[in-house]
Amino acid sequence: MTKKREIQSSVKDESLIEKRREQMISGAVTLFKEKGFHRTTTREIAKAAGFSIGTLYEYIRTKEDVLYLVCDSIYDEVNARLDRLDLEEGSLETLVKALEQYYTLIDDMQDEFVVMYQESKSLPKDALRYVLNKELEMTALFERLLAKCAASGELSLSQKEIVLASHHLFVQGQMWAFRRWALDEYTIGEFIEMQTKFLLQGMAGEKITIQGA
Known part of the structure; x- marks a missing residue:
């Protein structure tokens, strides 16, 4: 698993660090989506988070x-x-449940997903590498589930097809965040x-029945 990138803080209370950073994330997401990363200032982030610029710099060092x-x-x-x-x-039923959990998360964090893909290019190289590696780890979860379904005979996929399908599953769910403006006639349940x-x-190559669908 990719090691987390350390963000320096002058505060030692871990619970307070987590609370303040959650406030920063909430305020920054709205600003980054509306104004873009480069046009947003740290002072604006601090104000949106509900504390002073001085307090902000106790928990982070840069806007990045x-x-x-x-x-x-x-x-x-x-x-x-x-x-x-x-x-x-690793059953087909587990794969369906994993997709439901992941796609529901996208519904809950639509703005965060949009900001991540629009603005991650602005991250320093080491932070961008971390983000890309985490993306691959998330995709690998679906790859393992697909491989188990193929091994059990529930899906008929080659290894190359499994790899491509895992990326396909991962990206298709993100359509809900990027194309939400055009999908307003659908509920998240219908989308899933x-x-x-x-x-x-x-992937099955034939019509299959999904329980509850």
């Missing part, structure tokens, strides 16, 4: 640190939600149901 925290919060939440599932079981059918029917 805040953007990194936004990106990292997404991966932390993906891990937290998928950890609720028995990923070692239809996407899951499209994706799994394509």
